[in-house]
Amino acid sequence: MSDHAIVVQNLVKTFKGDVKAIKDISFEVREGEFFAFLGPNGAGKSTTIQVLTTLLNPTSGSAVVSGFNVQKDPFSIRRKIGVALQETGIDPSLTGRELLHLQARLFGFSKSDAKKRAQELLELINLTDDADRKVGKYSGGMRRRLDLSLCLVHRPKILFLDEPTTGLDPYNRNAIWDEIRTLNRQFGATIFLTTQYLEEADQLADRISIINKGEIVASGTSQQLKKTVGMDVIELTFHQREDAEKAKDVLEPWMKDFRLTNEELTLYVDNGAIFLPEMVRKLDGEGIPPVSLNLAPPTLDDVFLRVTGDHLEEKGNRQEGVVSK
Amino acid sequence: MNSNFIVDTYLMTKRSTIAIFRNPFIFIPNIIISLFFLVVYQAGLSGISNIPAFAGASYLAFILPVSIVSGAIGGSGGAGQSLVQDLENGYFSRLLLTPTSRVAIVLGPILAGMIQLFIQTVLILLVGIWMGLEIAAGFGGAIVVILLAAGFGLAFAGYSVAFALKTKDAQASQAGTFVFFPLVFLSTTFVPYELIEADWLKFVSKINPTTYIFDGMRSVLINGWEAEPLLNAALVIVLICSITITFASLSAKKAVSRD
Numbered sequence: 043m044s045d046h047a048i049v050v051q052n053l054v055k056t057f058k059g060d061v062k063a064i065k066d067i068s069f070e071v072r073e074g075e076f077f078a079f080l081g082p083n084g085a086g087k088s089t090t091i092q093v094l095t096t097l098l099n100p101t102s103g104s105a106v107v108s109g110f111n112v113q114k115d116p117f118s119i120r121r122k123i124g125v126a127l128q129e130t131g132i133d134p135s136l137t138g139r140e141l142l143h144l145q146a147r148l149f150g151f152s153k154s155d156a157k158k159r160a161q162e163l164l165e166l167i168n169l170t171d172d173a174d175r176k177v178g179k180y181s182g183g184m185r186r187r188l189d190l191s192l193c194l195v196h197r198p199k200i201l202f203l204d205e206p207t208t209g210l211d212p213y214n215r216n217a218i219w220d221e222i223r224t225l226n227r228q229f230g231a232t233i234f235l236t237t238q239y240l241e242e243a244d245q246l247a248d249r250i251s252i253i254n255k256g257e258i259v260a261s262g263t264s265q266q267l268k269k270t271v272g273m274d275v276i277e278l279t280f281h282q283r284e285d286a287e288k289a290k291d292v293l294e295p296w297m298k299d300f301r302l303t304n305e306e307l308t309l310y311v312d313n314g315a316i317f318l319p320e321m322v323r324k325l326d327g328e329g330i331p332p333v334s335l336n337l338a339p340p341t342l343d344d345v346f347l348r349v350t351g352d353h354l355e356e357k358g359n360r361q362e363g364v365v366s367k
Numbered sequence: 368m369n370s371n372f373i374v375d376t377y378l379m380t381k382r383s384t385i386a387i388f389r390n391p392f393i394f395i396p397n398i399i400i401s402l403f404f405l406v407v408y409q410a411g412l413s414g415i416s417n418i419p420a421f422a423g424a425s426y427l428a429f430i431l432p433v434s435i436v437s438g439a440i441g442g443s444g445g446a447g448q449s450l451v452q453d454l455e456n457g458y459f460s461r462l463l464l465t466p467t468s469r470v471a472i473v474l475g476p477i478l479a480g481m482i483q484l485f486i487q488t489v490l491i492l493l494v495g496i497w498m499g500l501e502i503a504a505g506f507g508g509a510i511v512v513i514l515l516a517a518g519f520g521l522a523f524a525g526y527s528v529a530f531a532l533k534t535k536d537a538q539a540s541q542a543g544t545f546v547f548f549p550l551v552f553l554s555t556t557f558v559p560y561e562l563i564e565a566d567w568l569k570f571v572s573k574i575n576p577t578t579y580i581f582d583g584m585r586s587v588l589i590n591g592w593e594a595e596p597l598l599n600a601a602l603v604i605v606l607i608c609s610i611t612i613t614f615a616s617l618s619a620k621k622a623v624s625r626d
């Protein structure tokens with residue numbers, strides 16, 4: 043099992059008041075792998091991270107991180123892992139440099155090594171200009187970056203990142219994505235990342251587990267997961283919403299599912315390539331030719347929809363439904 | 368006790384101390400209130416020391432312990448507040464994720480509170496001396512006053528930590544510091560025991576631990592070296608410290624536990 047960074051077997055976590063946050067999950071993460079936990083609010087992502095990082099004891103089952111059991115040897119695990127929790131953990135009365143320095147000292151660095159390491163990380167996260175300001179005065183993005191750098195101080199080989207980009211603007215999100223990618227590819231760090239963003243999991247992770255209501259409902263590479271949908275997705279755009287609605291009614295007999303957002307209609311069909319020409323003829327006949335047409339492979343949201351019957355990401359003004367047959 | 372524990376405790380104490388002195392709103396009001404007690408009560412009440420029950424003691428020496436004890440309570444009460452802040456801003460979890468000794472994480476703010484208390488007590492003593500205070504037991508007496516203040520402060524730090532980690536709530540732990548008022552004022556605060564009018568207050572002052580701290584400090588400030596009041600004060604400190612620190616450790620254990 044030495045090539046496994048994380049091994050979780052039948053893990054259960056029940057909070058007071060019989061809140062079943064995790065219901066019997068099992069999974070493994072190989073050394074050097076980039077693994078993502080994708081799920082909506084309340085799915086149990088943070089609870090899983092807290093158990094794996096020794097902050098919470100499991101109710102039952104076992105978790106082994108870096109070869110150490112989370113319950114039997116939490117101190118050994120803490121030296122091996124870097125953790126950025128969902129809520130940043132920083133003392134606002136210290137400066138960025140002081141926090142990094144203190145973190146290094148707490149991991150056993152000497153004073154001069156701690157000083158060097160703090161400077162290295164400040165450069166890495168582009169925070170040298172603000173290094174000597176109180177963290178309480180930092181912006182949200184700066185805090186996130188500092189929080190992330192705090193978890194890297196002791197050069198951990200396994201990183202746990204709980205929704206590291208939630209609430210960030212696209213610029214900061216991309217910066218953090220690059221950073222995490224580099225850690226994984228160049229330094230071979232194992233990454234356990236949780237996210238609510240499909241795109242994030244899709245772009246970054248080698249392997250994804252979809253978690254919903256405390257259970258893992260699907261696992262695999264992004265490609266494998268998408269294949270399980272077994273349907274093609276046709277995206278149509280019309281001049282106006284009325285046309286899109288009409289098209290939906292006309293095409294209803296052929297589709298397995300649809301999504302309607304303003305003048306955009308998304309259809310899920312069994313065999314897109316064969317259906318496409320017939321569909322275009324039909325729409326022409328009705329006098330509602332589409333403005334644009336796109337045959338796309340399924341997304342992770344389609345996977346999520348398939349396994350849970352729900353969408354993962356909220357989109358405004360959407361009408362949807364499964365066509366009963 | 369290994370060297371890691373000592374380094375961890377040093378680092379945690381240093382960090383809390385920096386936090387205290389970087390936030391002047393924490394320690395300045397506290398010092399001002401203490402000095403206010405000293406100056407105002409001395410100015411307003413010093414005439415009553417002509418009453419025979421004072422046996423010729425200076426009122427300044429009589430009231431100085433009130434100022435020191437109230438400062439000690441305020442200073443050490445900050446330990447709990449700072450832990451609640453750590454819990455609220457997530458830094459507590461960040462510390463738990465390091466290999467740092469769990470004891471050091473809780474001990475740091477307490478020791479930082481002790482440092483604040485020490486500086487305050489010395490300052491109040493210096494102001495007292497500047498106002499004309501003569502310490503009957505001399506320099507050793509001043510040391511005793513500081514030790515008693517520290518002992519009492521430690522007990523109160525234990526109380527504030529227990530309260531803070533139990534409630535995990537800033538408002539609740541703020542409310543917890545209101546025991547300050549009964550502790551300081553239901554005692555021989557302004558006059559000696561014999562001059563307290565109401566029987567209930569006499570009774571309460573007998574069971575209020577603060578009374579014994581006042582007695583101990585006053586004995587070295589006014590009379591010189593006497594065994595009994597110092598012994599009583601020491602016993603009271605040991606007693607209340609063991610109670611509050613036990614509670615503090617229990618709630619700290621719970622706060623760092625993983626269930």
Ligand SMILES: Nc1ncnc2c1ncn2[C@@H]1O[C@H](COP(=O)(O)OP(=O)(O)OP(=O)(O)O)[C@@H](O)[C@H]1O
Pocket residue numbers: 057058061062063081082083084085086087088089090128238
């Ligand atoms: N300390 C706790 N006590 C009681 N219930 C809890 C506690 N922590 C989490 N829960 C519950 O456990 C469930 C899973 O929560 P968790 O925080 O793991 O979800 P999540 O996937 O991280 O969600 P989000 O995306 O919103 O962060 C939720 O129903 C939550 O209310």
Ligand SMILES: [Mg+2]
Pocket residue numbers: 087088089128204
């Ligand atoms: Mg979460």
